[in-house]
Amino acid sequence: MRPYTILSCAMSIDGYIDDATGQRLILSGDRDWDHVDELRATSDAILVGANTIRADNPRLRVRSGQRRADRVAKGRPENPLRVTMTTRGLDPEAAFFADDNHVVYTDAPLSKVVEDLYGRGVRRLMVEGGSSVHTEFLAQGLADEIRLAVAPILVGDHRAPRFLNDADFGKDRMVLRGVEQVGDVAVLHLFPDPDRFWLRECIEESRKCPPSDTAFPVGAVIVDAEGQEIARGHSREFDMIGHAEENALSKVDLSDPRLRTATIYSSLEPCSTRKSRPRSCSQWIIEAAIPRMVFALREPSRFVVGEGAELLAGAGIAVVERPDLADEARAVSPLYS
Structure with a gap:
């Protein structure tokens, strides 16, 4: 530290x-x-x-x-x-x-x-x-x-x-x-360090999440190739089952050409499996054709075994993990401990 x-x-x-x-x-x-x-x-x-x-x-x-x-x-x-x-x-x-x-x-x-x-x-x-x-x-x-x-x-x-x-x-x-x-x-x-900056924005966004005993607080931000924010979102922003990456992407036209060279940041590794929605956040990112994903904290196995990073990498997306910010992301909620 x-x-x-x-x-x-x-x-x-x-x-x-x-x-x-x-x-x-x-x-x-x-x-x-x-x-x-x-x-x-x-x-x-x-x-x-x-x-x-x-x-x-x-x-x-x-x-x-x-x-x-x-x-x-x-x-x-x-x-x-x-x-x-x-x-x-x-x-x-x-x-x-x-x-x-x-x-x-x-x-x-x-x-x-x-x-x-x-x-x-x-x-x-x-x-x-x-x-x-x-x-x-x-x-x-x-x-x-x-x-x-x-x-x-x-x-x-x-x-x-x-x-x-x-x-x-x-x-x-x-x-x-x-x-x-x-x-x-x-x-x-x-x-x-742009990745550090935007991940800290995600962490601050995650603090806006309504409390839950069964879901992590997560924030996500989408940034274009020129370093300008496209959209952001946090878990449970619109309903109690919404995820951060999903909510951020719901604010963008998926045909927006900026997404083809964008980076999506998340305080937590995107989910790879999900029961509450037809698509996981990893699938959302793949379908949006965003070429780069950066996250701070691996998904703990409290609820499911997360394989989002592997799923995204297998789809050809450049995945960057920033463990130097994991403690900051973890500190938002006792669910991460």
């Missing part, structure tokens, strides 16, 4: 986070900084690389007194835990070490760092750079969200640091869920 992780960065239009002059380039204004402060206040920990501490000596604290007071009123520390990773020493007089609310990881793999932070109770992690740290989180698939403030500035100097270094990030298009003007910067809200 690891925390939900948000990368936060401000950059120029041409992708630089500073210039090469030795004086700090100001990219964000007061309004954007207030947004960042709000994000800090909702985080359990803030992580920066050791080079950021050496170069900028950041305090990594919540600036707003009201936000700090709100944290204390909720039984939380006044400021998030400060976290860094290093392979060599740091100045003990740095602001990072101003109190005991910090942790330093030395020569630890990033996967172990986030696992240990989760064990320390960190559920929401904010990562503020620098380039090497942001690169590592994205290259290892450990970032859930990116808050990217783009300033109306051009740096144009290859010697200056960029938002990211070279790495193999894959070629998936990210999910863009909003662009907001904050002062004179444009803030992009991006989700780097």
